[in-house]
Amino acid sequence: MRQDLTSFDGGTALRQRPASAMAWLLMSPLFVWVLAFVVAPTLIMLVYSVCERGTLGGVVFRFTWANYAAVLDPTYLNILVRSVLFSMVTTLACLVMGYPVAFYIGRAPEARRNLLLMLVMIPFWTSFLIRTYAWVTILKSKGLLNSLLLQVGMISQPFEMLYTPGAVILGLVYTFLPFMILPIYTSVEKLDNALVEAAFDLGAGPLRAFSKVIVPMTSPGIAAGILLVFVPALGLYAVNDILGGGKVDMIGNIIENQFKGSARNWPFGAALGMTLVVAFAAALWYTGRRQNRAA
């Protein structure tokens, strides 16, 4: 744990010198990059979110809270609530499905561990677009699953699986499962075997050992997994586009529509974006606190 933290915040004072003029000069491209392309765009988006919409889809720089009020309009509030609900279901499903996998991989013998880790890593890095597309073939009404079910006689006619809330959640779980497994695996790998055995020796059953010892000790991994799944699932509108077919819109679709689609309301889109930024910042802060406590 210590090792990780030192590499994160710069580390021991011994090897570090105060930054010289030369060091500042060499570091400046990176600092400028971060200020220009991370900090400035977020601040500009904040400004846009409190501006009025112009007549031709432009922006009028006059202060208003109207865009944030619109976020709370019943139409959008419903979509917002649905987004949060879908993301929560996705996160929970990933956690339940992924935790045992992460645990098994973390405690497997080295050769098997490396192989399984690689198998999780490949979908982790593969474009979610292609992985989502793979489900279209399976789920469409004349697709693989329907013809299979017809053949074994479980259904008498194909039913619509694609473009349903179920398909969207399935797609999100499929996309994000590796993002839950990997951080939990990192925590499980650090788990001290002696502590788990001590719990058993002191008479704890598997369930109690799990809930009282294993879960608390892997909580930084769980928190990181939730961070990597919950907020990104809110924003990944392309999955809903492909598997929801425009029928199961989430907040990401609404944002996209304000900028590139027919709605064309940049200030409102910016206000929705800032709402997501706040959700992200809260999740980041919460995770950071969890990890500091664990260290």
Add this chain to the structure above:
Amino acid sequence: MKRVNTMLGAWTAAMMVFLYLPIAILIGFSFNTSRLNIVWQGFTLDWYAAIWRDAVLVKSLENSLYIASVTTVISVVLGTAGAWLLYRYRFPGARLWQTLIFVPMLVPEVIMGVSLLIFFVVVHLELGFTSIIISHVTFCFPFVLVAVQARLAGLDPALEEAAMDLGATPAGAFRRVLVPYLMPSIIAGALMAFTLSLDELIVTYFTASAGTRTLPLEIFGRVKKGLDPTLNAISTVFILFTAVLVVATEFLKRRNASLVSRQQQS
């Protein structure tokens, strides 16, 4: 305890099937004669040949490869220099900088895409290769930085000092001693940056122009329009390419780790 382990193993196997079965079906159907993808009608490579006859698809692939290459070069320079300088020197507010650098790795793509789009409009930068590359570097270089930082954590300070004692200048010590030591992590970071840039859809969607559509953008447009058997073929190529890059990166990282532990033992 043993029974629990068997159950966990079975569950893990089931989840691997869940992760890989759709991909396997997609790859399988990329060789299917049928346009409709339901039944197996016969083996063909036609869909792969069709990729190369499709000028729009080839053009978008060229765009993607160009963007990913330039992004990788800039990311490696920024990420490697940044990791080294943050390791060696004390900057005021280093913790805050570190957090700001990490944000693009974690933030939902749609937020990055939208905020960068507004930014480019405000500064009057026309959307195109420049805007795409700027966006890609912003979320790619942190991966290089993290990879190099992980390797620096295992660095023996004596290595650099010895080089300087033997008469090397700081610049010479950096080039002759540090860069070779860091090379596996630099390459691993570069492979990650390249893969990320090549695969990225959402940030690119907001920052690309009509003339600079990338391969993922082109695929996304076609997926929304309907099924097209060449999509199975191009997706298969994509998956295999990513798999090769991941295996290569992991191999480098593992060699990295075993080197570090060997040095720490001796």
